[in-house]
Amino acid sequence: MSPVRLPDPEQLAERIRRGERAAVASGLNLLDNKLDEARQGAARLLAALAGEHGLSAGHLIGITGPPGAGKSSLLAAMIRKWRQSERTVGVLAVDPSSRPEAGGGALLGDRIRIKNTAHDEGLFIRSLANRSQLGGVASEVWPMSWLMLACFDIVVIETVGVGQTEIDIAEIGDTVCYVAQPASGDTIQYLKSGIIEIPDIFAVNKADLGAPARKTAGELTRASSRQDRRADWDYPVCLVSANDHSGIQPLLAHVDRHRRFLIDGGLFDELRARHQRAWVVRLLKDEFGTFGLGLLGGAAGVDAWLQARPSNQFAGYVQLRKHILSKFLSANHQSSLTTKEHVNEQAIV
Ligand SMILES: Nc1nc2c(ncn2[C@@H]2O[C@H](COP(=O)(O)OP(=O)(O)OP(=O)(O)O)[C@@H](O)[C@H]2O)c(=O)[nH]1
Ligand SMILES: [Mg+2]
Incomplete structure (x- = not known):
């Protein structure tokens, strides 16, 4: 089987912001793709779209x-x-x-x-x-x-x-x-x-x-x-x-x-951030189960960790995903995510 060609998430984000319909369609397909490499791309796409200020428009x-x-x-x-x-x-x-x-x-x-x-x-x-x-x-x-x-x-x-x-x-x-x-x-x-x-x-x-x-x-x-x-x-x-x-x-x-x-009332950004955190928790649970989520201190642990971060919850999602994956790989299930040091704080790859 030939490898699936996925669009470059950062370039795609640029085109979506410009309102290119083909890019919107392709971005939606990427978010809908359940393949492993697509999930990583989807997370990067969201992180790029949210940028520093989060998704505060519309x-x-x-x-x-x-x-x-x-x-x-x-x-x-x-x-x-x-x-x-x-x-x-x-x-x-x-x-x-x-x-x-x-x-x-x-x-x-x-x-x-x-x-x-x-x-x-x-x-x-x-x-x-x-x-x-x-x-x-x-x-x-x-x-x-x-x-x-x-x-x-x-x-x-x-x-x-x-x-x-x-x-x-x-x-x-x-x-x-x-x-x-x-x-x-x-x-x-x-x-x-x-x-x-x-x-x-x-x-x-x-x-x-x-x-x-x-x-x-x-x-x-x-x-x-x-x-x-x-x-x-x-x-x-x-x-x-x-x-x-x-x-x-x-x-x-x-x-x-x-x-x-x-x-x-100053409620708008908080509402969006809360919804995004809820989704990150849900998605991690969908993908890695209660056990995977448990590696990060459960739903409450993830929520608290995301809350402590700037507005871009999607960049956080990328990191949390990588963190769980590396934990699965190293079979080191000891620590839970109670401090930031446990997470690779490097830039999104
Ligand atoms: N009398 C009247 N009928 C309406 C009105 N709006 C919708 N209908 C009729 O109600 C029926 C259902 O309309 P839809 O718009 O498909 O309803 P919906 O809630 O989207 O339905 P689902 O997506 O199947 O849940 C159709 O037969 C419409 O023609 C209205 O303002 N007045
Ligand atoms: Mg309908």
Whole structure:
């Protein structure tokens, strides 16, 4: 078998930052590649994209909710407005594997009536049709969304589901928008029982149906106000219709306002850093198991070590990976990562 040719991560990062679509596609493929040498390249790519200042640009938005609530339709309506105001948009459509016929990005493309999104340089849609893992969002969705942040103003992840998926999306996105289905008591039950956390924004779609949508919006407002919530954010409940486009502009205003709220409150960078640390822990665990993670003092050890570092968690990830690998190789499982000296502090190779 001929060796796999992988792109040079640092050069690729440069091209992605310039917004070259081919580079974005190739970068996403690299992050999605499970081969050993690709993992190293993926880590370097992320480290290069994050640079000294971390990934602090853009707005990462999670759109989630039950099947058929109208997430894709609503997203298409939102994208149209964003593009009208010249904002660039990247989308990761994580559609359920059980419904391959829906086609994820293809479906969304149809909704936007752009058969081939290559015609719009400012819109990039990647379908991850089979990545909605039972019990959560697949690990690669995290870095893929961060890669997109390096070149698009707005990055949206559409996922279907409640429960773990909803929790995962809250661990990726800056802002979580939950699309609720009118006349469905499910969401309210989930909220009341604490299965889902309160999203930053509720969008009750299909407002064109009238009374059922209004009733659901009222119930959601009451149910969400009972829960523990941040005193300083108002958790808006919006009535929207992807069909007649009513309420879309106010919804987008809330989305923007939430990002402003995070920045003004000094919460934004901390949120991103926390999400990135959570992903590093998860990825190391995926790759090396509890035992491998244990070599670094477990999840808490890794988290503490990353927290002590500058904003580029991905450079830390590269080092931690190498550290575990060298420990595996030397079969020296004695030390745990309690001090920085245990880790090779050399530049990323
Ligand atoms: N009446 C009405 N129907 C809508 C609206 N938005 C979406 N729908 C319909 O609801 C159905 C589901 O829409 P989708 O956009 O595919 O919903 P989704 O949440 O993305 O579905 P999954 O990705 O399969 O979970 C479709 O038949 C849409 O035509 C709306 O605003 N009003
Ligand atoms: Mg959909």
